[in-house]
Amino acid sequence: MAHLIDAPRPVAAPVALDALCPVEVTDLTMRYDSLVVMERLTFTVNRGEVFVIMGGSGSGKSTLLKHLVGLRDAPPGAVRINGVDLASADPAERRRSLRRIGVLYQGGALWSGLTLAENVALPLEELSTLDAPAIAEVVDLKLALVGLAGFGDFYPAAISGGMRKRASLARALALDPDILFFDEPSSGLDPISASRLDDLILAIAASMGTTIVVVSHDLASIFRIADRALFLDIAQRTMTALGAPTALRDAPPNDEVRRFLTRDSTSIP
């Protein structure tokens, strides 16, 4: 799906989003107060690919995701989303940029006081110019895309964990984002539900051309969906591998990556 850049002000010539790097991270250091979690993170995500951020528990995967979606401030120039530096962008530009992304949170984060249909409709009501009947049709489409046609009147508490995640995906898809971020999509799901969510991720990437960034440590899911994967090494406090998961498994650049991708729990000699 092609889109035009959501530029802050009119420019002489339109710049297609395809010409911009969807996610660009340059020498990012992540810290909690004075504690450095990860440093020297530099990578780009290609348009239309499924990119996985992997690493052990506590390696800073979710923190990195928060930097990418603007929930945590990064140093100026460290994180660019569709060419926009979130740290230095003015508030309006930042809002426009964030509008072009969708996020699926680990627990779904559906608004519990709203039905599934209302959850999906809310971003459209607030951020689009569609009228109510058009919004209802888009909501039906999004819920149908994630296999929840007919569940619009349900409240989040009344459905299963897998359905909640899919409903959350429908909400994330509401505004046809260019980039979708997933935080541990398979956590808390049974294998069938997790596999179904993987299918959805692949279908969205292939059919809608959406760039997808996934934080995960689920190896089955990583090998199934990832075009490329980034490994955050908790011991070295930086990224130590970037490439296709199978290539990393077959020719691991270091022992930590090998142990992670082969589930090797033996201690380092």
Add this chain to the structure above:
Amino acid sequence: MPDPRSLMRPPNPASVELRLQGDALVATVSGRWELDGTAPRFAPLVDAALSAGEALNAADASTDAPRGPISRIEFNEGALDAWDSSLLVFLRQGQAYGETHHWDVDTTALPERITTLLALASVVPERIVESATPVPAFIARIGQGGIAAWDSTRAALTFVGEVAQGFARLFTGRTRMQWRAFWVVVQSNSSGALPIVTLIAILVGVIIAFLGVVVLERFGASYYVSYLVGYGMLREMGALMTGIIMAGRTGAGFAAELGSMKITEELDAYATLGIAPVDHLVLPRVLGLFVMLPLLVVYADVVGIVGGMFVATSSSAVTPTQFLTGMRDAVSLSDAVLGVVKATLFGGIIGFAGCFHGLRTGTDASAVGRSATSAVVLGITLIILCNAVVDWLAASWHI
């Protein structure tokens, strides 16, 4: 202010060309389809074209296929530029239109990416459960309300029994006191609560004194304003206002704290280990308030009386000495003790209401808020009820 994107957008809006080809209505989609509310809608477009007929007939004239009644819709790709959900919505409108008119819908000529998404959207969910529960009749709703009230009352009485059993276990050494939790409650309801208690107590003393000065001056009895302030603060307002503040502050806090623990399954962890949550969570909280509320009330009494004395001496002819002397004549130790007794009862009520609703919290995020609200409402209601009962008993026993 125009959307900056519109200034960059090429003038190539979403469009649909309709033509008849044999028994097929061929819809060719072109242009840029965006979720901005400008995309065409299938039914009005086709209805208008079919009723006009001219465009369709003109298009159809170029074909040699025999004309008959329409029995299918064919979607084709024209000069299709960018597209998003608006195109999918349009195609689904076409599918629905075809279904209504019993026409076949053929989308195979569209790009694979589009047909994949249409196929994905047409997958039947694994199961659809009836979501809408029938609304019961008025009489049934009254009955259900009564049953719910009875269930709540029974649950509250059961909880009182569980707390009493917990205290029995505590005093007979069959369970250990969680002193850390107890001291947290003590700290929270001592130095943590002093600012708000000070403020409210001073203001209550001031209000009572103002009322007394205004009313008693008319009868030349300003001297007796100390009676009002002393009697009012010690017997009634000190305990009542402190209780209400603590119900809103600490009772709601207990409910939210325990409610969050319920949602994160911490309470289940106690239960599966065979540990009574009451012993670990409720006893230290209730005991902490038992101890601290009387002390807070004594403090509030003193602060309120000082506030009242300040107003009485500054806005009437009463001197501080006259005020204190008058108060000493008017009130006795039993008045102060009555206030402290009330405070002890209020402490238990607040702890009970907060913990009761906290432990009964539901599983969704808004449940914590509802529990906190219910705890405050129940706490304040029971405090006022208890105050009335104690006053009635005190009057009966001439205290």
